[in-house]
Amino acid sequence: MSAKPGERPGRAARGDRRRRAVRAGRWAAELREAYQAWLDERAGLPGADTTPALFFNHRGGRLSVRGASDVFAAILDRAALDDDAPAHVLRHTFATVMIRGGADLVVVADLLGHARLDQTRRYTLPTAADRRRAVELLPTDR
Structure with a gap:
């Protein structure tokens, strides 16, 4: 996903299929606020000026699938869930x-x-x- 304001995600994770943008209905305003808050926070992180990725790793590069899985595992761990569920x-x-x-x-x-x-x-x-x-x-x- 790109973090550039107004730009929609381009390619899907698999193949060259395009994903559709979906209106969020009653949550649209809340999602928009959360997205903007993340973009504001993201702007101050290392790598924000060199990586167009929405999420990136601690070295400032694009967050990999493995990295996202590690983040999800850490969230499960912090929530004290005895679950090894994949992201x-x-x-x-x-x-x-x-x-x-x-x-x-x-x-x-x-x-x-x-x-x-x-x-x-x-x-x-x-x-x-x-x-x-x-x-x-x-x-x-x-």
Whole structure:
């Protein structure tokens, strides 16, 4: 992601697909304020004047996937969570919450940048509670 004001993210992490910008709805103002606060703080950090990346490492270079994973692990550690979840779990949580909340599978696939619905369908796997509710829908003799 670029940190230049007014510029939208260019390429996705995988391949050359473009990600869509999404309006944040009721959180737009709060997100805009948080983003601007980060840009203001970022401006005073080493590397801010040489790296267009939105997030960067302690040496002022672009934050790598491994670096982002380390940051996520540190947050889990500080929160005293006994969990070794990878940062990618955030992406899975986003998709699962959207789908379980009733969002259309095609829309979720688009937000995730998936080229095929099969890539998104993995988030729709039924839970034990889903199976129980389905069985309860069966008519019974009383």
